[in-house]
Amino acid sequence: MLTLLAFIVTLGLLVTVHEYGHYWVAKRCGIKVQTFSIGFGKPLLTWQRGETTWQLAMLPLGGYVKMLDEREAPVAPFEQHRAFNQQHPWKKIAVVLAGPMANLILACALYAGLNGYGFDAMRAVAGQVAVDSPAARAGIRSGDEIVRVGEHDIETWDQLFIALIDEAGGDTPIEMKVRSPGEGERTVALPPVAVSQISPQLPTSLGLLVAPxxxxxxxxxxxxxxxxxxxxxxxxxxxxxxxxxxxxxxxxxxxxxxxxxxxxxxxxxxxxxxxxxxxxxxxxxxxxxxxxxxxxxxxDQTRWAAQRVHLQYGPVEAIGQGLSKAWTYARITLVMFGRMLVGAAPLDQISGPVTIAVYAGESARAGIGVYIDYLALISLSLAVLNLLPIPLLDGGHLMYHTAELLTGRPVPARLEAIGQRIGLALLLGLMALALFNDFNRFLPG
Structure with a gap:
């Protein structure tokens, strides 16, 4: 029940924020919004607020904002100036960008709020160093605390991860300062990390394991x-x-x-x-x-307990840390998606609603701080993936409206229809792959 409730709250909140972003900017641009829907299919609950019908629909895997548009139905002459298709391309672009931006703002706000409220984290201590790994060859030992990576001061495992991402892509060794118990600080050098190595498992791939x-x-x-x-x-x-x-x-x-x-x-x-x-x-x-x-x-329960630390930041630092974390995870999402497109990363990393539900439940059981962190990560992923230039996604519409801005005329309806069919096929294929990975990941056998 907790998993189901956490999943409903997660998806419901993120979809509502995303669609409200579209709605809010559309209203400010003078566009008439006819329907605001959370979910697809048959409406289960509807109510009227002003000129907009608000509804909860049967299939909760998304939502939409339906605007007045002459391409979908005839529009009375006195309302044509409020139709979406009649707007200047800059207004169309603003409306399209508003959904992903709302999710991005939510992620930054959640990270910043969590930083200000305080949360438990793991100190950047190498609980374990894999044998003959890059970290072991660099001289890092089990129990060493990483205190600096390049120009980044390090306190937690998350900060270590972010610093490694920022240092990736260069052709020079990554300089690190580590502190050994009873021995003081020393400087070690990890080999350069290529951009192709960036993944959520980056520290592990270098031989740095958090669990002692x-x-x-x-x-x-x-x-x-x-x-x-x-x-x-x-x-x-x-x-x-x-x-x-x-x-x-x-x-x-x-x-x-x-x-x-x-x-x-x-x-x-x-x-x-x-x-x-x-x-x-x-x-x-x-x-x-x-x-x-x-x-x-x-x-090692004693060492594990000693590695935990409670962190809390002032307002300015909390916002700065939140923005930094959001930017880093957005970069990781884009890099990982690009690597999957060119075959440099396995497709089994694509996850669907089952995985989201399971991890939402697990994070909720782990505590409110862990759940908020997970909620921010999913909101961020939703923002980034929606901006990909795939027809049917916001990124596809952004591509059409940018072309209109540059050429001075809308994309031909026939070309847009072809793009919509291609986008639908891509999204159905992506959803099928995500569900296949979900079932392989969680079903026995």
């Missing part, structure tokens, strides 16, 4: 080297061949380079230390041979 893992075993893979050696869930591996281990990173690094070699593991079990012998299996990862034990580590 311990050497306590949460799960043993059946039939693995660990299972054959007698390891059990709940065991803590404290040493390997006599070498005392600080955390999971140290264990993982040792196991990775000892594939096929017998090793002696010292395991803490029920308060006692037990010696076991295991031979890590050899696996191929990115063309390299590495050792695999076959265990799943537990989260």
């Amino acid at each position: 893992l311990s050497s306590r075993i949460a799960q043993v893979t059946p039939g693995s080297a660990a299972a054959r050696a007698g390891l059990r869930a709940g065991d803590t591996i404290v040493a390997l061949d006599g070498l005392r281990l600080k955390d999971w990173s140290a264990l993982q690094a040792e196991i990775a380079r000892r594939g096929g070699q017998a090793v002696e593991l010292t395991v803490k079990r029920d308060g006692q230390e037990v010696a076991l012998t295991a031979t890590p299996e050899v696996a191929t990862v990115d063309g390299r041979k590495v050792g695999r034990l076959g265990v799943v580590p537990s989260l």
